[in-house]
Amino acid sequence: MELLFLGILVLLMITALISGFPVAFSLPGSSIITIGLAALAGWIFADNPDAYFHEGGPVQWLSAGVTNFRSLYWNVERDTLIAIPLFIFMGIMLQRSKVAEDLLVTMAQLFGPVPGGLGISVVIVGALLAATTGIVGATVIAMGMISLPAMLRNKYSHSLATGTICASGTLGQIIPPSIVLIILADQLSNAADQASAMRKAAYREITGEFSMPSVLDITSASAGDMFMGAFIPGLLLVALYILYILFTAIIRPKMAPPIGYSGAYDRQFLVKVLMALLPPLTLIFVVLGSILMGVATVNQAGAVGAVGAMLMAGYRLHDRDEKRYWPAFIAISAVICLGFIVANFNLNIKSINTDEDRLGVTLGLIASAALLMAIAWSGWRVFKTGTTLHEVMGETAKTTSMVFIILIGAAMLTSAFRAFGGEELVKHMLTSLPGGFWVQFFVVMVVIFVLGFFLDFIEIAVVVVPIVAPILLADPSANVTAVWLGVMIGLNIQTSFLTPPFGFALFYLRGVADQVVKTLSIYKGVVPFIGLQILALIITGFFPSLVNYLPNRTYLTSESAPPPMNPRIQPCLEEQVLTLYANQKISLVAAIDSMAAADTSYVSSAAAQMLDDSLTKARQTFVKVESIYQAKAELTDFEQNYEPLHQQVREIQLNVRRNKRLVEDAKLQLRRLDDIELNADRRSNLAIRIDELGLLNQRLEASIPAVWATQRPIFEKLNKAEKQSRNQYRRNADEAYEGITEMRLWISQAPELAELEPGVAELAANIDQLDAKDAMSAIKLQERNLGEFAGVSSIKSKLSKARRALKGSKYNPEKAKGYHSEAMALLTAEITWRKRALTDMVPALVSYDLAIKDSIGLRLQERMSDDVATTVSACMASHKDISLQF
Structure with missing residues (x-):
């Protein structure tokens, strides 16, 4: 019966999605209805509401769905999701401020004379926009409105032009910062925990040992790791696109003819190129560089990106006076000053002790105030320029709400899927396939690719990944990392924007393309790029170091790198x-x-x-x-x-x-x-x-x-x-x-040890002149001082015997002085050889150490x-x- 209700769950979900019912309500609605039907059937036919559940009952599984819902907001370990609205805001702000338009026009002029140069410029701009916006719809629409007319005027093949624009627009799904990578990191983090538990249970069951060596455990993934892991495959995809366009232009020149630039490539043009390129490139470096170098978390980098986009919009939308660049200039100056202050002053308010510390805090406050003023100034400009800020905030809120509601609905759907044994069924189906991990992985990739024809990337990421990822990660025969699996799924999901009949990039371009461009041309144009995406997927699969190397390198060379003993x-x-x-x-x-x-x-x-x-x-x-x-x-x-x-x-x-x-x-x-x-x-x-x-x-x-x-x-x-x-x-x-x-x-402690010699020598007089209690205290103090040094245990032992010789009925000052004399002799000898070794032996030790x-x-x-x-x-x-x- 569990399989019957599992089928009802899947059927309800597919029917709701095909009928156009909102995804945010289709997923949880299907789950709640199916769990309710199973409970009702169990109560009617078996007098037990739990009868038709794989394990547990309706209350437990509905509670599990609610728990998953709460974890999206209250679980500290999943705070990476906070970065989603920040990156969405950054992308929409850059698109609405026409920074993307400037970039496209300038790149087209720069690369136009090269065979296929206009198409290559579209790919490069698509990659740059992907690293700054990550919004597929905005990128495809912007490039479709700006580049497509120019490509058509210059006799570009309709299929090549539309395919290039659609494919370049989807780069934002794999080139960080990407919303899909953040969602995948969140899903894979939980999947890695489940896989680790599965692997530990298998190890315990097979070997009988309760503790599995850490070297056999699963390597999890954070959003920062996903960004770093996807960086090289993203560049690989860009290179494949460019090579394809260049090859096509050389073999069939009529499909992508070179375009002459009517202006001059002079200093003025160079300034124009730099002004179009440097701001987005700087933003990319600041956002991605801060993550890759371990300076900032993904959330912090997202905040920096949002602020940077606001500053860029502030001068791009305001071109009426000579003060156009003042907010950006003030912000950059303030950041440079803050960097200098942090490097040269102690800014910990709790440990302010000197005038220098107070000066550093004061300067830091001034620089921070200047930065806040620049941000507020840019924000006011954007607010006063039409309805730009209102539109950006509204789009950000709508997009973020959509993502989070789908995440909540997917949590409910996953809970219901497990309630009827779906996870066990999938696990059984995958593990029973002949050929081991790679056959299982291939089947999963094919399923995801086919689902991409019908479902959005978010739906695939939050519905399919939690089910199949733990099974794939737990398999020790391949021992893949969560980062690699996430990037492979991300590359696969990217094709969902291009594959008909529901490829969203196709719809976006169709909406802005001229009527002379046929829909069939758009479909034909994306086919080679889908093939290139599959080729990139195959290359990344065969060479996992393309994904895993950069996260490992960044981690092992960072300030928080583990010691070699790890x-x-x-x-x-x-x-x-x-x-x-x-x-x-x-x-x-x-x-x-x-x-x-x-x-x-x-x-x-x-x-x-x-x-x-x-x-x-x-x-x-x-x-x-x-x-x-x-x-x-x-x-x-x-x-x-x-x-x-x-x-x-x-x-x-x-x-x-x-x-x-x-x-x-x-x-x-x-x-x-x-x-x-x-x-x-x-x-x-x-x-x-x-x-x-x-x-x-x-x-x-x-x-x-x-x-x-x-x-x-x-x-x-x-x-x-x-x-x-x-x-x-x-x-x-x-x-x-x-x-x-x-x-x-x-040997290095010789000077400090020598400073103790007079104090230890005075103990002889203390034994003669002080009463037993005070003399013992004086000896105890010197023992404590010697305890900070290495290799003096024999000296401490003699002093300890001297102290005990003064204790109670054993009081014997002569015996104590005898032990003290032996201690002094040992201390003098120890200081002597250590001081000599400072000059005679240390050079040899240093050379040997090196x-x-x-x-x-x-x-x-x-x-x-x-x-x-x-x-x-x-x-x-x-x-x-x-x-x-x-």
Whole structure:
């Protein structure tokens, strides 16, 4: 019965959408009606409103929908959605202020003489507008009204002209900042959490271990990561468009003839180009650059973009006097001043202590006031120019409301879909497909592509993604990142604007195109660009580093980058280090030998022993590395024959677990059917189903090859040996480098340690002149002071014995002075050798540290160098099969 109501849910939704009923009401309406029908049918026919739900009941699933609704607004972790109205405002403001028009006209004049130059200029402007507006409708309409007449006048093919405009207008869906990327990031964040729970449960069920190593966990996605991940694929798509137009213009010149520019390419034209290009390019750099460099969050960057668009509109719409650029000039000056003030003054109001701090805060307030004045001035200009501000605010409110209402409706629909077992059904269908992850992924991509013929990108993102993304992300055989999956879905969804019959970009252009342009020409024109989008999708799929590299690089080189000790980066970090050992073994051994040859005759026995242990472990590093190579080779050799067996058995076990869940579901339904007379047939069918599944599981378990019982333990043993070899290497390398860092710390503390010597020396007089309690307090104080230094435990021990010799009935000042004398002798000797080491040994230690810090000592550095981070980023950008760990 659950499948019946699942079909009713889908049928209601499709019928509502096809009939033109608003999406915002179609999604939740279908959900509420279907849940109500299921509850009513259960109450009438089974005397239980919960009877026809996969699990739970109508109240629980309606509550789940409400919870999802509340989480859109009250869940702090999903505050990225706040950026949506900010970017929408930025895009509409730039479009209404005619910045896009200036850009199009100027680019057409610049590239016109090149074969296909007008089309290329449309693509470039489309990319620039995508990075500033991200609004498909506004971009297509603006370019259709400005560029299409010019292209038609200059004998451009109707199909090529319209296809170029439509395709360029859709770039805003993949080039950040993009609303669809923000929505996908929000949906994938939840999907990654679900996938992580699924993977951990599978790991626990298969291995019996309750804690899964973090290196096997899912890599989630934030909006900032999505922006960075989509950046290179977006540029790839732009390059494909330009190459296609250029190739077409060269092969068939009549389709895209070059256009001469009647004016002169002089200084005045250069100024015109710069004035058209620099403001939007600056805005792109500020908005995207602040995100990519980790300076601002997506929300903060959205606010900056909205303010920047307001400033640009302020001078573009106001051209009546010489003060046209004053607000923008004041704002730029204020921002520069604020940057200088932040870099040179302490602006933390809670810690103002000096006149300099007060000056910095005062200057900051003045600069902030100037910036606010410039923004208010620009806002007033926009407000007074016709109804521009009113229209922009109204469009922003309507578009934002539409997005959020659809998100709420999709949350209700997803809840209802899960209520009738839809998620389990989809999971079963996908996981039962032969071919593993890539077949599942291909099917999902095809479904999304087909849905794009009929549904809007938001509907696909919020309805399909929450259902299929957890299943795809949880699969360890591909181990894809959420960012990569999101960008792939984003590229696929982009085609929904071009695919007939409901391609919105086609409708937008049809609405502004001249009647001489036939609708069929528009449809024909977008076909090659749909093919280019699919080609970009294929390229991105085969080369995941195009997506994953930039987010990894930005993260690993940022101020908040994890230390090299971080477990998640160890596999790639060790890949880099092991290569370095192979290339630099001779120089590393020479550095160790050079350090070992240093004169240590004057240092303390503890320091000498520590240095000797450190160098011994440094030499053992190469033995540990060989152990890793050997263990890895043995494991790799075994995996070649073991992997097919593993996949076969895990597939059988997956089916067994799935059948067991079906048995549990059937038993649950059986317990719900209390009335034997009314439900006798239903109970009989369920009992038969349970017996059939039990027999099927017996046959499945019997089909597991007998060799599995011997091969799996061998794999586990080899896998454990490989992990142990790596852990032994890590522990050995850390201890080798810790000795050097500790030695340098001991020596560096020589001057401060020497300052304690007079105070410790006075303790002898204190023992003679003070009573026992005061003398013990004085000794205790010196013990505390020594506690701040490394390598002085023996001195502290002597002082502690001296203090105890003055305690209570054990009071013995002579014995205390004896211990104090020993402490003084140790302290003097310690200070002496450390001071000598400052000049005699530190240069050798520094040279040795420089030689090994990027290899033996890499894990204990505070952060990776940019070169190492770049290499590790490239390594982490590729997907690695980890299915054998499950």
